[in-house]
Amino acid sequence: MPRNIWQGKNGPLLIAEIGGNHEGDFAYAERLNRLAIGAGVDYVKHQLYRGDTLVSRLEDPTRNQHFMRFELLEEQHKTLAAMCRENGVGYLASVWDMNFIDWIDEYMDFFKVGSGDLTAYPVLKKLASKGKPILLSSGLSTLDEVLEAVAYLQSLDSRYREPENLALLQCTAMYPIVAADANLSVMNTLREKTGLPVGYSDHTEGMYALEVAVAMGAQILEFHFTDDREGKVFRDHKVSLTADEVRDLQKRITRIRELQGDSVKRPLDSEKEHRISFRRAVYPIVDIPAGTVITEEHLTVLRPNHGIDAREYNQVLNRQTLVDLKAHQRLEWSYFTDENGKDGNLG
Numbered sequence: 436m437p438r439n440i441w442q443g444k445n446g447p448l449l450i451a452e453i454g455g456n457h458e459g460d461f462a463y464a465e466r467l468n469r470l471a472i473g474a475g476v477d478y479v480k481h482q483l484y485r486g487d488t489l490v491s492r493l494e495d496p497t498r499n500q501h502f503m504r505f506e507l508l509e510e511q512h513k514t515l516a517a518m519c520r521e522n523g524v525g526y527l528a529s530v531w532d533m534n535f536i537d538w539i540d541e542y543m544d545f546f547k548v549g550s551g552d553l554t555a556y557p558v559l560k561k562l563a564s565k566g567k568p569i570l571l572s573s574g575l576s577t578l579d580e581v582l583e584a585v586a587y588l589q590s591l592d593s594r595y596r597e598p599e600n601l602a603l604l605q606c607t608a609m610y611p612i613v614a615a616d617a618n619l620s621v622m623n624t625l626r627e628k629t630g631l632p633v634g635y636s637d638h639t640e641g642m643y644a645l646e647v648a649v650a651m652g653a654q655i656l657e658f659h660f661t662d663d664r665e666g667k668v669f670r671d672h673k674v675s676l677t678a679d680e681v682r683d684l685q686k687r688i689t690r691i692r693e694l695q696g697d698s699v700k701r702p703l704d705s706e707k708e709h710r711i712s713f714r715r716a717v718y719p720i721v722d723i724p725a726g727t728v729i730t731e732e733h734l735t736v737l738r739p740n741h742g743i744d745a746r747e748y749n750q751v752l753n754r755q756t757l758v759d760l761k762a763h764q765r766l767e768w769s770y771f772t773d774e775n776g777k778d779g780n781l782g
Contacts, residue, residue, distance in 0.1 A: 458505055467662060471524075482529045486501070547570045550636075554584065568602070574608030578625075603633050633655075659675035712738060719766070
């Protein structure tokens with residue numbers, strides 16, 4: 436059976452998003468890449484773009500220049516990808532330049548579509564042409580827009596109807612966001628409406644939202660990653676986790692998954708001995724002489740569950756006792772007439 440690409444080493448797939456935290460400094464990008472690999476994540480994620488193929492230099496010259504300053508070269512991305520592979524960690528990138536898709540394809544197990552590109556259908560079409568799984572982030576979007584993007588991908592290739600080939604992330608595309616804006620319950624809506632795997636891309640401060648997302652069934656966690664938040668000006672560092680925090684997150688995920696269990700409702704080994712001592716049986720509440728017709732005034736239910744189970748209380752009523760009974764003694768069916776008023780054991 437092929438590997439479930441959305442399955443991580445710790446359960447949910449962990450994606451450390453370096454994004455623009457390197458601010459165009461390749462040496463810093465290498466350092467962050469190395470730290471993320473050492474933190475034990477499943478994938479290290481970058482962003483591939485050029486300012487002039489992402490933002491109009493006439494309509495938004497400030498943003499255009501911003502992205503130009505943060506650009507990394509093709510060979511630099513290939514170096515980062517090779518570093519990941521050599522260390523058994525996946526390389527991932529949001530590819531925001533369609534001209535980059537062909538040369539980065541060999542390094543990608545799947546493609547990540549950032550929130551801003553959910554409605555960029557030419558980009559979706561180019562990515563889908565590669566036939567690889569796609570992870571689609573849903574920030575900025577209405578539910579209808581998400582469902583339309585899903586339907587569009589599925590119209591391009593029927594493989595995207597299969598859960599192993601398409602997954603969704605709940606995301607709010609601001610940095611940082613307040614707790615209420617995480618809106619984690621949207622994961623349930625996306626799961627119910629599409630039948631696809633669902634996860635969470637985090638832009639809150641700290642890791643609590645990620646922990647809650649795991650408890651709510653997130654199969655994929657994406658979070659920003661840095662070496663240190665202190666003294667950093669670029670906004671993404673504020674919502675980023677460090678290597679030590681990622682390792683702590685993994686421990687917390689393991690604990691959460693232990694608490695979640697396997698969803699099968701059954702008496703567990705730790706409580707089996709209490710199925711008798713904690714449950715109740717039917718007992719006489721007073722001494723009862725032989726020949727008495729039993730009414731509610733004669734009975735109670737007490738622990739332990741010895742003799743006649745409390746669920747059979749009504750079946751004891753209106754029977755006649757065949758022997759003298761003492762208050763609080765264990766009862767057996769042989770002490771009573773049967774339901775027809777004859778001697779016998781109900782069994």
